[in-house]
Amino acid sequence: MRELISHMVLVHELPFAFVEYEIFNMVMKFSNPAYEKISRATVKGDCITSYQMEKKRLMALLKTTSRVSITTDCWRSGQNIQYMVVTCHFVDSDWKLQKRIINFINVIGSTGVVISDALFKCLQEWELEKKVFTITVDNASYNDSAVRMLKDNISVFKKLSLNGKFFHVRCCAHILNILVQDGLSEIQDAIFNIRESVKYISASPSRLSMFSDIAKQLQLPNKKLILDCCTRWNATYEMLSCALEFQNVFPRFQVRDSSYKYLPSGEDWDKVKNVCTFLEMFNDVTILISGSEYPTANLFLPELWRIKNALNDKIDDDDECVRAMARKMKVKFDKYWGDCNLLISIAAILDPRNKMQLVTFCFDAIYSKEEASKYIKVVRDSLYEIYQEYADAYAARVEKSNNTKSGQDENSDGLSRFSKGKLGSQKGRQMFDQFMRTHDTVAHVKSELDTYLDDGE
Structure with a gap:
């Protein structure tokens, strides 16, 4: 019971003092007469x-x-x-x-050294x-820099795939955010008027009620205005799209509230309408x-x-x-x-x-003819290189397994009692058999990769 209560406190972000509330304890006692009240220190x-x-x-x-x-x-x-x-x-x-x-992780200062040290310490803690x-x-x-x-630190422990070409991945959603934010700067005046309008109306229940009444009179959807988070472009897009549906409500609201000073102009609404139509695709991609x-890396290249x-x-x-946007x-x-983004490209290829x-x-479509040919070759070569890493690792595991098995066979057959010449001959045969098994397995996997890539071309 106490474990379940602790999960409730954690999942619902309840204060530790919740377990001391009188009604909570009455409910617990009613459902289970054997329940004993616990303190905030206990639940912590x-x-x-x-x-x-x-x-x-x-x-x-x-x-x-x-x-x-x-x-x-x-x-x-x-x-x-x-915090990080x-x-x-x-x-x-x-x-x-x-x-x-x-x-x-509580981090003090946003420097490469601080971020790198905190991350590495976290990775070591989790092995x-x-x-x-x-x-x-x-x-x-x-x-x-982080x-x-x-x-550099992790390279000391292990060899990174493709010598670390995959290691640093730039967040695609963040790049898309930067991309669109730059475009939205072209209509910042219109965005300002709409944002301030939403803030003004949402700041008072009476204003919200008045706005809602006008929307009902115009038989508009029963929706609420959305205030955006300025750092997220798709939140701004949602705010603009929602405000567009109430375009005819704002001037009627101004007639009823003389203090309202942020009414968007007809030109503002035209800009917003055209921009929202353009940005709808970017919102879908985000x-x-x-x-x-679900995996997403394989989905991004066509987008x-x-x-x-x-x-x-x-x-x-x-x-x-x-056009300016x-x-x-x-x-x-x-x-x-x-x-060329190797990780996105290879993930796309591995989608059948x-x-x-x-x-x-x-x-x-993305690059010029010369660049496209060069990058396609880079991607194909990198795919085979990373395949070879996996093939070599698999061959090493097979060899280790075979060596272990050979050692067990020698012990069980009592080969240590045979003469040195006979033992040498036996090991040679085993080495050849092991080579054939390993060679056959790796070659088979490689041929499957070629078949996979060639299939349907």
Whole structure:
């Protein structure tokens, strides 16, 4: 019962004093006469114990996987406390995608050294320093130096795949946010008026009621205005899209409330309407790649191609505002995705629906003819290189297993009693058989890779 109560407190973020509330104890006593009241200090200890038990279970689960990917980001709380969240992603033994938050770290200062040291300490605590495959961060400059230092530290323990080309992953959702925020700066005056309008109306229940009454008179949907978070472009998009539905309500609201000073102009609404139509695709892409319960890396390449095509089209749009947005966004697109992204490309190839055909199709649209040919070759060569790493690792495991088996056979057959010549002959045969088994297995896997890539071409 106490363990269940501790889980309730943790999941619902209840204060420890909750267990001392009179009504709570009356309910517990009614449902179970044997229940004994516990103190806030007791439930705090139970919560710590529950955490430690869950941590042991997770560590046991992590021991069964050979590679993990890490995502991390820094936040600042309302109390001005800066902390870093570290999330671990891995595939378990049942081939299910898992996501676990493994730490909240209080960090003082946003420097590469501080972030790198905190991350490495966290990885050591969870015994993951030899299992890290990729680390995904946003594009803050301190993250570049932090990942670079972390890469050097981890390289001491293990050889990184493709010499670390996969290690540093830039968050696609964050890049998309930077891309669109640059574009939205073209209509910042219209956004300001709508944002301030939403703030003004939402600040008072009476104003909200008046706004709702007008919306009902116009037979508009029974929806609430949305106030955005300025740092998230898709939140701004949702605010603008929602406000558009109430476009005819705002001027009628101003007639009833003379203090309202932020009425968007007709030109503002025209800009917002055209921009929202343009940004609808970007919102769809953000939702797609932000999923956490399904693989996303294999989905992004065709969306990248879709974005590039849309930007190319909108550069010649009839609307001047949209043209200006597209130009700004294209500059950012070329900055962050001008070079080939190996991880996204290889993930796309390993989706059986795509293979190399998708890479060829998308690269021909994203890059010039010469660049496309060069990057397609880079991707194919890298795919075979990482395959060879897996093949070599598998061959080493087979060899180790065979050596163990050979040693057991020798002991069981009493080969140590044979003469040196006969023993040498026996080992030679075993070495040849082992070579044939290993060679045959690796060659078979490689031929399957070639067949996979060639199938359907």
